[in-house]
Amino acid sequence: MKEQQKQKKHEDKSELAIAGGLMIGLGVGFFFLQASVFAFVGCILAGLGLGLIISPIIALCGGAQKSED
Secondary structure (H helix, E strand, C coil): CHHHHHHHHCCCCCCCHHHHHHHHHHHHCCCCCCCCCCHHHHHEEEEEEHHHHHHHHHHHHHHHHHHCC
């Protein structure tokens, strides 16, 4: 049972979208850091939100590909 959960977790790449969106927001936010701290925080939150939106889309696409196999 635990082996199946570990294997499923390694196959699921949707969780990487959240971290990726956060890293993109952090990188973009560094450009706005000198102008405003609020813009920096806003970029981080926007990147996190983008990752949270993309994550279920990736999960649905991955589930569709698995059902075809």
